[in-house]
Amino acid sequence: MDTQKKVLLVEKDNAIWHFVQSVLKKDVYDLDFVDNARDAIIKIQNNPKDLILFDCNSLGVNMSEFISLIKNSTDNMPGIIAITKNINDDIDYTQPTVNDLITKPLNSTELQYRINRVFDRRNMIDLLNKDRADSEALLQISKAVSSTLSSKEIFYIIVKEVATLIDATRCSIFRVTHDKKFAQVIASHDTPDIHLEIMIDNYPEVKKALETREMVIVQYILSDPLMKDVQENVKTIKDNAIVVIPIILKDNVIGTLFLRSVRDNKFFSERELKFLKVVAHIAANALDNAFLYENLESTRLQLVQSERIRALGELATGVAHNFNNLLSGILGHTQMLLSKSLDTATS
16 A cells, blocks of 8 residues: 655755655655756646645745645645745745745754644644545435435435545445345435345355444455455456445344445545444434335325225125115016016906
């Protein structure tokens, strides 16, 4: 897994190049060098950086213009540390995008400390933003569960929110049969009206989640031993990672939350896995409500059917009664006519 931080140093002084290179460990930092702002922007466009270290006197442009060029060259703004010999009024080091400032001559301890501090701050902000996104997604899911009785709509909102937040290429909810041999795909974020039944044996990751009642994580589909029996089926898909979370209701595994994603040298994070567990719990409650609604609807239909049968019975009884009354009259008149005919014949 690639954990190297990509750092770009913009500096004309070769001595400083070598000094920074000696301080930043190769296994932690992927360090690159340029000696002017134009080449720096080309580097950033071709290979986005996590941190830019620049000597204010090496840019060839003023600092504000350089930072503006960086903003326009990348979607994710890197950390910024300015290097200067003297702090003066001609350069504005207080810009919000400048995370820190180092003065020459450089000190190895201070350099490492300030770089670590920038990354720590950025990590904290990143976590806060992700936590906020998690909370917003959970809020939308909770609103859906409480605002509609349509289980189809609820499950679609759940998988759609998860797919957006985790950047999944496929997010689905499976509802398993009692014998655990088949599952119905009751929701998929890319197919709102999905109607599909799958064999559990064709999904070893789902089968394991159902059997162990634990989350199953496949970081690399083509190399994980769990997937060896289905290699032919999965080798053509572009996804390389899977997460399956069992949906447990009242101590019974009733389904799974299934997620496939493209992971470029990056494992599922603890934050992502924690979020998925919470969603699976919400899905369990939603399924419980769906079962209850289905039972109520089935009971209602049975009652309606019973009421219809009772009404038909009453109608049939009424019709038979009226028919008997009519038939009695007809029979009475017929008997009278027959009596008259017999009297005429005998006389």
